[in-house]
Amino acid sequence: MATGRTHRPATRSRGIPEATVARLPLYLRALTTLSERSVPTVSSEELAAAAGVNSAKLRKDFSYLGSYGTRGVGYDVEYLVYQISRELGLTQDWPVVIVGIGNLGAALAGYGGFASRGFRVAALIDADPAMTGKPVAGIPVQHSDDLEKIIAEDGVSIGVIATPAGVAQAVCDRLVAAGVTSILNFAPTVLSVPDGVDVRKVDLSIELQILAFHEQRKAGEELGEEAAPQAAAPAAPPAATRTTAEGGRKGPDGDVPAVMPA
Amino acid sequence: MATGRTHRPATRSRGIPEATVARLPLYLRALTTLSERSVPTVSSEELAAAAGVNSAKLRKDFSYLGSYGTRGVGYDVEYLVYQISRELGLTQDWPVVIVGIGNLGAALAGYGGFASRGFRVAALIDADPAMTGKPVAGIPVQHSDDLEKIIAEDGVSIGVIATPAGVAQAVCDRLVAAGVTSILNFAPTVLSVPDGVDVRKVDLSIELQILAFHEQRKAGEELGEEAAPQAAAPAAPPAATRTTAEGGRKGPDGDVPAVMPA
DNA sequence: CCCTGTGAAATTGTTCACAGCA
DNA sequence: TGCTGTGAACAATTTCACAGGG
Secondary structure, rough: OOOOOOOOOOOOOOOOOHHHHHHHHHHHHHHHHHHHOOOEEEEEHHHHHHOOOHHHHHHHHHHHHOOOOOOOOOHHHHHHHHHHHHHHHOOOOOEEEEEOOHHHHHHHHHHHHHHHOOOOEEEEEOOOOOOOOOEOOOOOEEEEEEEEHHHHHOOOEEEEEEOOHHHHHHHHHHHHOOOOOEEEEOOOOOOOOOOEEEEEEHHHHHHHHHHHHHHHHHHHHHOOOOOOOOOOOOOOOOOOOHHHHHHOOOOOOOHHHHHHHH | OOOOOOOOOOOOOOOOOHHHHHHHHHHHHHHHHHHOOOOOOOOOHHHHHOOOOHHHHHHHHHHHHHEEOOOEEEEEEHHHHHHHHHHHHOOEEEEEEEOOHHHHHHHHOOOOHHHOOOOEEEEEEOOOOOOOOOOEOOEEEEHHHHHHHHHHHHOOEEEEEEOOOHHHHHHHHHHHHHHOOEEEEEOOOOOOOOOOEEEEEEOOOHHHHHHHHHHHHHHHHHOOOOOOOOOOOOOOOOOOOHHHHHHOOOOOOOOOOOOOOO
């Protein structure tokens, strides 16, 4: 992902599959809920249901962490909460800076899920001088001139970018230069970072587009596909006439359910 | 994903791999940028770099859509923008409702990426009567009592949930009952929906936890793993003594780099 | 006998490498 | 000659199904 950074070259460390890592927080949340309800143990079936996955997958995932269950019984909730937390590194404190305190940055600053799981908002940073000193979610906003100093002083290694797309790469570069090695990017841009820096992206518009794709499919299945099969293709194909693409393989409707609107 | 809904039972439709669908918006964004700069054509190499993927993957992805490139030349930017937009269903208008107008909901309402790509914010809905009528991002907030009416009148099929976790399932149920078939969920809960309804989740805290995992790994590689290998496990393991898990397989440090702190 | 842990099979996704067209 | 399109090799992930401990 990101741009640099292949996978995890040498040092495959322990080798917990990435897909499993991505689900651990899900399990942890479900377990936390059970813990609050003082449920002592869960079966893989129950926990899987609560986390929205299937039980075989859950058991396989847990098998990468070790044998933490009891056959015939299930998993001890408290113990598992601890093990997963430790595996995820949540038993330690992670100071985080949020850069770009617009609506989104403010929402993130006030998001309970941050504080609850070992993450501490060390600083809110914004380039607008008018924001400086203004408290957001109880934390005073600092000016971006001090970014490097703040990161160094607090030993911040995780940065959240909630700025406009235009400045995201510049902010990213400064964060990385100052020592940040993990970035959560909300700006709709591809960030390029040196090897060793992790970037995760959250992109609202992409998620919606994926939904639209499936939504369109649903509509096309019920009826016989309609919704403007092709109003008017903006530019014609590359060079030559449309011949190639039209007959070449798929084209606008290669093998859709095909019913022909009218 | 979600809770119900297996994969896409019968009607495999055209069969564009899910992983490819998830990348199409990425390509589209890169292409749009090129289009704005009036670049006429791109090679798979260039486009891949702009989208942050490798070129073989990009070509393979495009091959599922059809043969839209020209050998020896590359892809026509405008034409490809159109083809991908159509494939994603962005050539039609998608009215969207956002439920829960807190900081996050407001950020979403004002997010440019929504309006720009065929998505139209049809309504903002909140349960707080004090919010009703108040304009957010230029759109007046409506009360959740009218949710069903709004959805029916505007023919909304995509809903965004930005409410507190506690009410997310209830909101989801109402949306689905009213006819919404795609949901983008920002609340930290697993939503359960009937078959045929798609749910995508965006979870800030999960992303951070994944970053923390990798961050921890990095720290553990440089030094010889430290950071409190296990301060004090909260509850002991299930029943019996720790024997099983400790010697059984992995336990707290099964095969970590192992250097022993002190 | 219930429920975990896990090999092995099935599926999905990625990368390679090159044939072939413009 | 340059770059797409794609079979085939490879890798990751999911699912099955069942051995085996409590």
